Amino acid sequence: MALEHVAQGQTRFFTPGVAPDPRGILLGRFCLMTFATLEGAVSWFRLYSSEASLDELMANLTITKCRTVLSSREIVVQIPAVSSYAADRAARLCRLVGGAIYTGTAKHFVKYRDDRSPYGYDAVDIGAMPGNIEFMVHGDEFSQGYVREGDLPFARLLFRLSIRKLPGGEQLGNEDRGELYLAVARGLSDGIIRYLWRNRVEAQAGLFTPGSTSAFDDQARDRGYMWIRVRALPERILALFVGTPGIDVFKPAGVSCAVAVGYEHPIDLASCASVFAQDTFHVFWPHDRVDVLPGPLALSDIADLTRVDLELDRPRDPAAHVGGPAAAIGVELKLATAMGPPRRVVATLIPLEHGARLKRILFALPPVSLRGHRVAATERGILVVGSENLDVIPLGQLLCELTPGLLVPLGMDVVPRVSPEVLSRALGHAAGVVTVFTVDGRPFQVSEGSFTTLERRSLAKVEVDRVDAIDYAAEEPSAAQVVNDAVGRFALWGFPDAPDRKALPPGK
C-alpha cells in the first residue's frame, strides 16, 4: 500500500470522491477519525468544543462502533469536511488524543494532510473492496477495512456523560455571577424569595416539574421545584445557597441548558446548542441526573411573589394632615480653621496693588513654571489658577480647592461642613464658574471664560502679518472643445480662391 504526496495544483487523483479545495488541499466530503476507545472520541469532542462550535458539524456527525477484519473494535467519528481550516483543526486535535484522521466521500478514505505532505495524500493502488467490508481507510503503511456494528447518537453520548466536579468551582467571579439559576425545594421557596427580595437581588421565579419518560415514576409525588433566575447574586449569598441543603445553584451553559455550580460537563454545551430541542431546558444535576424542563422558561418577577399580609378586619382610614410653612433651619456659611490635613494650593488671589510685584516674578520665573497657569484680573484682585502646585508665586492669599472650581483660603474650611455638592448648589456654583471664598467672608465668582493663560497674558500683544503661500505648480491644462458658431446661409459667398503658391522649402 502506498500513498503519494499530492502536488500543488494537482487536480486528478486515484482516490474516488476527493478534490482539491481552493487552497489546493485534497479534501473529500467527510473526515473520518478513528479512535481505539470511546474515551478518545470523547476527548476529541471535549477539545473541539472548547475551541470551535460543534453545531457546524452536527448536520452529518456520526459516531459509529466499527469492527475491523481482525475483529478489533474501534470508534469511528465521521464529520463533514466543511473546509480545510475546520479539517486542520480536527486533525490537530485528533492526533493530540491519539486518533487518526482520513478524508473521503463514500467508501475510501485517505489519510488527511500532515506536515510531510501539506497538500494531502492520494492512495495510488486502490483495488476492489472485499464484499464484507463497508468502508476502507488508507494510511501510510496499511489499508484497513471496517464493518459498522452500531451507531451512537451524539445526543445520547452527551446525556450519558457525567458532569465533573471542579476544584474550587463554587467560587464564581463577578461575571460568572451575572446570571445564575436556583432550584429550590418547594418548602423553602417562600423564604428564599423573601430573602432575595429583601437583599434587592433581581430575580424571576417559576414552578417547574421535570418531564418524565418512565412509567415507574410515582405520579402522585410532586417532583416539582421552584426555579429561580437571579442576576448579580452577591458572593456571600451564593456561598450561603451552595451550602444550604434543598437549594441547588446552576450556571447557564448556552441558551437552553444549565449545569450545577462547581461542576462542568466534559463537552462544552454552548458549542452544541442545536442538540437541545428549542422547547426544552436541560438541567444537569450532579450524580448523572438530567432534568428536562419545558422551555422557554416562563418566569415571574419575585417582587410580585412576596407574601402579602392582609388584615381585613381592621380597616384603616387615611388620616388627613395639614401642611404648614417649614420652619427656617438655614445656617450661615462661614470660614473656619480646617481640621484636616493641608490641601494642595491651586490658586492665589493677589491684591491689585501687588500687580507690579507679580510682573517682576513672572520675568524671573522659568517658562516651565509659567506653563499651565491661568490668570484673571478682577475687581477683588488678580486670580491666578494653576494646574499644579502654585506655591511658586509667593504672593496674595493662597487658595486650595474644595471641589472643582470652588476655592477657599489655605488652611480654612467652610462650615457647616456640608457635602461639596450641596455647597455648590447653595452657591449657584456650576461648571464653567470659579467661586472664591475670601477671608472677609464675601465670596465672588468668576467665569472660566475670563481666564487667559499666564504665558499669553505676560506678553504684550504682538502684531504679526499673515502671508499667503504662493503655489508655483503649473495649472492642469483644461480640455479644448470645438463649438460651431452659427454662420448664416451665405457664409461662403464670395470666398476667394487660394493663391497659386507652393509651400516654401524647409528653412534652416
Added chain:
Amino acid sequence: MARPHVREFLDKFVRPLVAGGELHVGPPIPIPDVERWEMELGDASVELVAVDDARAAVLSTLVCSPPAFVLEADELCLAAGLHNALFLVHPRADAWTVSDKQRRRIIESALALVSRPLSRNRTRVLARHALLNHIFHLTRNDVTVSWWTGRARFQGQKPPTRLTAWKGVRRVREEVTVVDFDELLAVPDTAPVIATLLRRTPLTQLLDSHPGAPALHWEDAVFLLRDAELARAVAYRLVPDAMPRDQVVGPARLAAAFEQMLERAPDEADVRAVAAFLVHLNALFCLSEVNLREPGAKSPLISTVLAAEAAGQRPRGLATLFALPGALALVDARLSILPGIESVPALARRWSVHRAQTAELLSDAVIDALAARLRRHLRGAPRDPSEVIALPPTERA
C-alpha cells in the same frame, strides 16, 4: 457686414486653442483677411498678451526658461488654417447649398495658410508647439435631441430651447456624443491640411500623437534630439509614471517611426541620433526599476508588454524598441549602451537584466533582422574621439 477684427479671432479661437476652453469655429477665413489681421495685430495687444502668456505657461512644463516670443504672422496663418480645416466639419459646410467647388476652395486656402516654411529654429519650434499643443485632443460635443415625433442632431452646437422644452410632456431625450481627432481632423478633407500642419510642428508630434494622426517623419524631428533640454523633456514626457502598457505607448510609436525611417535613405548621423535616443528611453525603463526589492528580479514591465500570450496586442514598434540595444551591440557597440552606465551599479544591473529578458522574450531572429537593417545605414564607423589626432609635420624652412 463688418469684417471681423483679429481681436475676436485671438480671443475666441487662438487663446482656447492654446489654453483650453471653447474654440469657436465661424465662417472660413479668406487669405486676404489673414493678411489684414497681420496688420491689426498691433491693435490687439491685450488678446495677444493673453495668448502669449498661455503659450509660456504651456512651455513652462517643458523647458526651464521659455523663450520670449510674440504671436506673429507665422502662427496666425497656422491658426487660421486650422480654423478653416475645422470649418470643413462644421454642419454648415455639409449643407446642400455648399458646392464641391466651394469646399475645394476652403481646403486649398487652408493648405495655403498652413504651408509655412519648415523651421529648425528653437524659438519658432517652441512657439508653434505651444500654439498647437492641444491639436490631438480637440473634441466636440454632438447632441442628439429626440422627442416624441422626431429627432435632430446638433454638431458642436447647443440645441434650441424650443426643442428641449417640456421634457416630460414631449418625452425629450438628449444624448451627448463626444467626437475627437478621428472625426474632426482625420476625415479625408481635413487630413492633408493636418498632415501639412503637423510637419510644421515636429515637437508636438514627438510629444504627443493620436492613432488617427499621420506618422512622425523622423527626418523632420531629429534636429530636436540634438538640443539636450528638449530631448530630455521629450524623453521624460514619453515615459510617464503609469501602467506598463501606457508607459510604452509613446516610445513604441517613435520606434515604429524609426522602422519607417530605416526603409528610406536617411542621413547616417540622423539614424545614429534616433537610435541613441531610443536606447536612452530603454535606460529610462531600467531607471524606473532601480529601487526594486530584488535587484536581479525580472522586469515586470518587460514581462507584461512582451509577454508571449499578448504578442498580438503589442503596439507597433515595441519589438524594435526593446530589440534595438541588442541589435546595436552587433552593429556598433558604442551606441548600444548608455555612456557612463557603469558608474551607477544598480542601473547597470537592471540594464543587463532587461537585455537578458528581452533576448529571452524576443527571438534572436528579431534582433538579427534589425541588426541587418541597421547595418545598411551605419556603414562608416565614426572616428573614436579618444584617438589622438596628429598634426601634419611642418616643412622645415
